[in-house]
Amino acid sequence: MARLVDVTDVNDPRLADFRDLRDVDLRVSLEGEHGLFLAEGAKVVRRAAEAGFTPRAFLLQPKWVDGLADVLAASDAPAYVLGEKQIAEVAGFHLHRGALASFDRKPLPDLGTLLAKPGKLRIAVLEDLVDHGNVGLIFRNAAALAVDAVVLTERTADPLYRRASKTSMGNVYSMPWTRARGMEDILRALRAADVVPVALTLADDAITLDELAAMRHERLAFVFGTEGAGVHKKTEQQVDHRVLIPMEPGVDSLNVAAATAVTFYATR
């Protein structure tokens, strides 16, 4: 059972995990260095615990203690209880959902292990997607629409970062994922595992998503590119198919999260 600790001083050093949540640079350095991540909101906190991550500490408004009683009961971590205003002072802004928890990260699985499942396989590859909100939404789409795992390049935003886990509704914790050094390594691993890599793109020689679906590939990996420029030219040339979601002329492409939903649905 987590120890409930009433905190009186917002500068209490035991609250270090929860400080200055909007200072992205600080958080990225802290969360990488100390191997922790932060979950916000009772639902997301619960999802992280249910997915087997070990809580380091909780920071809760009194009203959230009951709702998370079972999660607290299953943990030995301290649960710091603090008023709404004081939590805002620690976090650096007002939280709509005054329930936070920090968790230890786990080592990421091998790319080869993620691809080892025999038979039908659907992989999403995120190439240099830097927006945490988009990464979270894509994990949510992937979980809902039968994708087996997500693979990230080095520059893609951290799925366990607070904003990503929030937009994913906590699906980042249960969806298998890993990070690889670059597209070369990813493409090599995909081919070794008999997975057909395709890139979502606006290239002139692209086939349509319906044409791809009609091919009924058993094992597919979809590469989605960065929010602005899309998939890198080199990657486009190396995949087996460039694939286009047909759109109205004169309209910007779908945002990348919407494009993933359409792609996963059409080829599931």
Add this chain to the structure above:
Amino acid sequence: MARLVDVTDVNDPRLADFRDLRDVDLRVSLEGEHGLFLAEGAKVVRRAAEAGFTPRAFLLQPKWVDGLADVLAASDAPAYVLGEKQIAEVAGFHLHRGALASFDRKPLPDLGTLLAKPGKLRIAVLEDLVDHGNVGLIFRNAAALAVDAVVLTERTADPLYRRASKTSMGNVYSMPWTRARGMEDILRALRAADVVPVALTLADDAITLDELAAMRHERLAFVFGTEGAGVHKKTEQQVDHRVLIPMEPGVDSLNVAAATAVTFYATR
């Protein structure tokens, strides 16, 4: 040609259109009352002008004057030029894209007029969607995926509000839309125009989206419900089909913007 006006005082009353952009209550009241809306970012500003809205005023960092030269040339509105820091003082926060313009609203079209187009028709109905970001994303999806018009209930968020127009990439200005009093009026108008209303839902008796697509209805209206609870029970009972996007068990439903992308794509 817009008059370029160098402003020296951030409290200049001529900047009223651009003040306190994050004060949602103030803005909603100001923008409704004075029949204006605000566009943020050079691209979105340009889209509003190209869609035929009349600019009231521009507020620009010096560096944006050249990029919007053609838009300014076509307008008689004043263009207030101000430094980055001063614009942040007026707007109440730091803008990533220091180009703003206010425009006059236009009267909304009749619902009947929107539905009058003969032949194939695709309508999105947004029932009480309160999140501006979602509304904007849905307009972007609608524009990209061949939807003809969007119909909003009274409580649905304003598509011309800054955050919505931004996530729509300016597609709110060119996509035909209107607002109706309630679902009763909307359903009556749809049936009168031979449009089949369906609701996206998780109801037990729902058909799948693929089953709907296979029916090849020529004229379809999709009702999407509020972010939390979905389509109202009463609406569910009144539409011709309840329609489900099949998802993995145990996963939350797609967010509503992703659901629209999948729906528009599967039935286009």
